[in-house]
Amino acid sequence: xDQVTQSPEALRLQEGESSSLNCSYTVSGLxxxxxxxxxxxxxxxxxxxxxxxxEEKEKERLKATLTKKESFLHITAPKPEDSATYLCAVRTRxxxxxxxxxxxxxxxxxxx
Amino acid sequence: DTAVSQxxxxxxxQMGNDKSIKCEQNLGHDTMYWYKQDSKxxxxxxxxxxxxxxxxxxxxxxRFSPKSPDKAHLNLxxxxxxxxxxxxxxxxxxxxxAGGYQETQYFGPGTRLLVL
Numbered sequence: 001x002d003q004v005t006q007s008p009e010a011l012r013l014q015e016g017e018s019s020s021l022n023c024s025y026t027v028s029g030l031x032x033x034x035x036x037x038x039x040x041x042x043x044x045x046x047x048x049x050x051x052x053x054x055e056e057k058e059k060e061r062l063k064a065t066l067t068k069k070e071s072f073l074h075i076t077a078p079k080p081e082d083s084a085t086y087l088c089a090v091r092t093r094x095x096x097x098x099x100x101x102x103x104x105x106x107x108x109x110x111x112x
Numbered sequence: 113d114t115a116v117s118q119x120x121x122x123x124x125x126q127m128g129n130d131k132s133i134k135c136e137q138n139l140g141h142d143t144m145y146w147y148k149q150d151s152k153x154x155x156x157x158x159x160x161x162x163x164x165x166x167x168x169x170x171x172x173x174x175r176f177s178p179k180s181p182d183k184a185h186l187n188l189x190x191x192x193x194x195x196x197x198x199x200x201x202x203x204x205x206x207x208x209x210a211g212g213y214q215e216t217q218y219f220g221p222g223t224r225l226l227v228l
Contacts, residue, residue: 034217043116043202043219044155085153097168100217102155 003027006088006103013110016077021106023088024070031098033071035064036087038105044087047073078110115139116220118203124226125193133188133223135203143167144186145204145217146178155202161186193227200224 003026013019025033032051036044048057050066057064061082063074073086089102116137125131137144145168146158160168164180175191186203203220 038153041222043204043221044217045219046216049216087155089155097160099168099170100157105153 004088004090004101004103006086006106008106009104010107011109013075013078013108015079015110015112018074018076018078020075021073021086021108022070023073023103025088025090026069027090027092027101029092030090031093032091033066034089034091034100035071035073036089038085038087047086075108078108080110080112083108083110116203116205116218118201118220118223120223121221122224122226124228126228127193127195129193130189130191131193131225132190133201133203133225135186135188135220137184137203137205137218137220139205139207139218141205141207141218142183143206144180144183146186146188147202147204147219149200149202149222151199159186159188190225193225195227198225198227 005024007022032049034049035047037047038044048064050064053066053068055066061076061078065072085105085107087102087105089100091098091100119134123131143162145160147155148158149155157170158172159178161180163183177189180186200222202222204217206217
């Protein structure tokens with residue numbers, strides 16, 4: 001069974017204190033790893049897609065990396081507006097379709 | 113303009129009732145999804161439609177029946193509601209068949225269902 005585990009469950013940072021969120025996965029036949037941001041009371045918002053080990057993507061203070069077993073979301077010099085839950089999802093093939101499997105997320109709070 | 117919209121935003125109902133949630137997207141996408149997010153924020157796919165055709169149907173009770181009248185709409189009807197159905201239901205859409213690469217899913221704001 002495909003598994004996606006995110007750590008830590010919760011993370012508190014001071015503004016400017018860089019850190020990383022982890023998403024480890026056990027899947028058969030990865031067809032993409034996705035990072036989303038979810039604000040309270042809202043739907044997930046797409047951040048990145050990574051397809052192969054060694055791939056990296058950046059957007060403002062966020063950088064996502066991928067290995068064969070895990071992905072990291074690095075947050076450099078975070079600001080309070082980066083506070084949100086960050087979700088990781090992997091997509092695998094099931095029959096003729098691709099099924100996304102989500103992790104439980106990391107809740108990030110950045111204090112001013 | 114709202115890309116993916118859902119109605120209602122909140123739904124409070126009694127056990128045993130039947131209710132529907134509606135979803136509309138104005139992005140011109142041809143694939144739409146329903147997800148359930150439980151109280152622990154775990155997001156799980158329920159159904160996916162491509163051009164009005166069901167292509168993903170995860171292990172969901174028969175009480176849940178999706179309907180897609182056209183590719184811009186995907187509704188979810190729930191019969192005989194149970195306490196365990198309480199959750200946030202998200203609609204999402206993307207361009208291209210669910211099996212395609214490089215598609216980005218756009219999520220709606222969610223419908224918060226509380227079954228009493």
